[in-house]
Amino acid sequence: EIKKLYQGLGWPTLFVKIRFFTAPYRQLASRVPSAGLIIDLGCGYGLFSNLLAFLSPQRKVLGLELDESKIKYADRRIKNVSFRKENIAQADIPSADCILLIHVLHHLNSYPEQEILIKICYEKLKPGGQLIICEVDRHPWWKFILAQIADHLLYPGDRIYYRFPEKISSPYADPDGKIEVPDRKAHHLHHGTKPGNGAAGDRLLFKRAKIGKK
Numbered sequence: 001e002i003k004k005l006y007q008g009l010g011w012p013t014l015f016v017k018i019r020f021f022t023a024p025y026r027q028l029a030s031r032v033p034s035a036g037l038i039i040d041l042g043c044g045y046g047l048f049s050n051l052l053a054f055l056s057p058q059r060k061v062l063g064l065e066l067d068e069s070k071i072k073y074a075d076r077r078i079k080n081v082s083f084r085k086e087n088i089a090q091a092d093i094p095s096a097d098c099i100l101l102i103h104v105l106h107h108l109n110s111y112p113e114q115e116i117l118i119k120i121c122y123e124k125l126k127p128g129g130q131l132i133i134c135e136v137d138r139h140p141w142w143k144f145i146l147a148q149i150a151d152h153l154l155y156p157g158d159r160i161y162y163r164f165p166e167k168i169s170s171p172y173a174d175p176d177g178k179i180e181v182p183d184r185k186a187h188h189l190h191h192g193t194k195p196g197n198g199a200a201g202d203r204l205l206f207k208r209a210k211i212g213k214k
Contacts, residue, residue: 002051005076012045012073019047024134028102031132034058036097041088041121042066042104046074046081053081062096064088089117093124101133106162107155114163135163 006016025048032038035058040049043063053061061081065071066088074083089108099121105114121131136147
């Protein structure tokens with residue numbers, strides 16, 4: 001149903017088809033709370049934001065994207081999702097039940113800038129909220145190479161700062177200090193949960209923040 005909303009748009013239409021095939025949206029969506037404010041940082045064409053809103057009317061989804069050529073296609077008239085053209089590194093992020101960083105960290109300007117954004121997101125979570133990060137992994141090697149080629153073709157001249165599990169700082173882990181790093185097959189989950197079966201070449205980094213009642 002979501003793919004139909006992007007028909008007849010040229011490149012965005014093709015991108016959406018490719019993205020649904022390559023991205024682990026099914027597994028990601030199952031991890032996102034079914035209600036509350038969900039913020040999708042660097043939402044691009046709004047594909048995942050719209051999908052989350054479509055799957056649960058109890059969600060209020062906000063997508064932020066700086067690129068005008070992408071954000072202009074994001075609003076597909078789903079009532080419980082909205083979009084703003086904004087630089088996520090400078091945005092005033094509201095307090096949220098869940099914050100998403102899906103294939104976006106490696107496009108920031110440095111690893112320190114990534115750390116700052118992760119910290120800000122963590123601090124903006126409501127008690128019991130979640131920060132979900134999905135990034136390109138090194139394995140399998142061929143898919144990592146394809147990801148590098150795609151990033152350099154789509155973002156010529158930009159330096160890419162891929163963020164691997166060892167570069168996730170422990171202060172953002174579960175309060176009891178437990179961080180699970182499963183074998184590198186398809187995903188890496190940092191949330192005290194078992195790895196899923198999403199698309200190879202990505203990894204999911206789940207951070208449970210702030211224990212407490214909502």
